[in-house]
Amino acid sequence: EAQVTQNPRYLITVTGKKLTVTCSQNMNHEYMSWYRQDPGLGLRQIYYSMNVEVTDKGDVPEGYKVSRKEKRNFPLILESPSPNQTSLYFCASSFVPNTEAFFGQGTRLTVV
Amino acid sequence: QKEVEQDPGPLSVPEGAIVSLNCTYSNSAFQYFMWYRQYSRKGPELLMYTYSSGNKEDGRFTAQVDKSSKYISLFIRDSQPSDSATYLCAMSARYGGATNKLIFGTGTLLAVQP
Numbered sequence: 001e002a003q004v005t006q007n008p009r010y011l012i013t014v015t016g017k018k019l020t021v022t023c024s025q026n027m028n029h030e031y032m033s034w035y036r037q038d039p040g041l042g043l044r045q046i047y048y049s050m051n052v053e054v055t056d057k058g059d060v061p062e063g064y065k066v067s068r069k070e071k072r073n074f075p076l077i078l079e080s081p082s083p084n085q086t087s088l089y090f091c092a093s094s095f096v097p098n099t100e101a102f103f104g105q106g107t108r109l110t111v112v
Numbered sequence: 113q114k115e116v117e118q119d120p121g122p123l124s125v126p127e128g129a130i131v132s133l134n135c136t137y138s139n140s141a142f143q144y145f146m147w148y149r150q151y152s153r154k155g156p157e158l159l160m161y162t163y164s165s166g167n168k169e170d171g172r173f174t175a176q177v178d179k180s181s182k183y184i185s186l187f188i189r190d191s192q193p194s195d196s197a198t199y200l201c202a203m204s205a206r207y208g209g210a211t212n213k214l215i216f217g218t219g220t221l222l223a224v225q226p
Contacts, residue, residue: 004155033213040120042218043156043200058213090155097213098144098204103155 002027006091006104013081013111021076021107023091031094032074033058033101034066036087043090048097049074081111115139118201118217127226131188135201135217138182142215145177147186148200150219156200160186191224198222 004025013019025032033048035058045058049068063085065077074093078085088108092101118135125131133147143164148156160175162168168175174187184203188195201217 040218043216045213048213098206100146100158100161101202101214103148103157105155106153108153 002102004091004093004102004104006089006107009105009107011107011109013109015082015111016080019078019081019109021078021089021091021109023074023076023104024072025074025091025093025102026072027093027102028071029093029095029102030071031097032068033092033097034064034074034076035090035092036060037090037106038087046076046089050097078109081109083111085109086111113138115215116201116203116217119220120218122221122223124223124225125191127191127193127224129191129224131186131191131195131222131224133186133188133199133201133220133222135184135203136182137184137203137215139203139205139215140179140182141205142182142203143206144204145175145184146202146214147173147175148202148216150198150200152197159199193224193226196222196224 007022030051034046035043044060047066049055091104094101116137145162147160149159150156165179172189176185198219200219202214
């Protein structure tokens with residue numbers, strides 16, 4: 001089954017404690033991206049990757065890091081989380097950046 | 113002004129009604145238009161995908177694109193309680209152009225009452 005898998009689904013953490021949200025896709029997609037979804041603001045792109053070892057900033061990259069060492073995996077790293085990073089996060093993948101994107105189930109992060 | 117505007121709703125309709133969901137956009141370079149459905153606590157799932165202008169039908173769903181008016185619509189016929197979700201429009205320009213990514217609307221919350 002074609003899918004994008006994120007882990008964990010829910011996470012509560014404290015300010016400053018480094019965390020990683022994993023994302024994996026099994027569709028051999030080259031393009032992967034991370035979004036955050038906040039009420040009234042919709043989906044905002046954090047980072048994206050065009051291929052292995054190729055990543056770039058999206059619209060709201062501050063406070064986040066990513067890496068793309070393998071085609072299927074695209075983890076999101078919060079080195080020092082802050083409460084304003086409390087949000088719903090989605091990983092997505094597609095063959096090219098501007099067509100159908102497949103989304104993971106989401107990670108609800110709360111930073112206290 | 114946002115590139116994509118979408119009424120957040122909520123939109124409440126009785127079961128069996130025809131639902132019309134809409135988005136307007138400002139970038140005339142957009143050529144690819146999508147509708148996503150997002151159930152509560154789930155990721156968005158692709159519902160409809162159209163290229164350029166025209167209509168596309170899939171079961172009870174019809175997507176319409178009017179590029180001259182920069183306006184896209186999603187119609188749901190014979191709406192069901194299971195259609196209750198947030199509907200997101202998304203669009204993009206030709207690959208390799210200046211806007212090389214999907215631009216999303218903020219979503220419309222739809223509730224279909226039994």
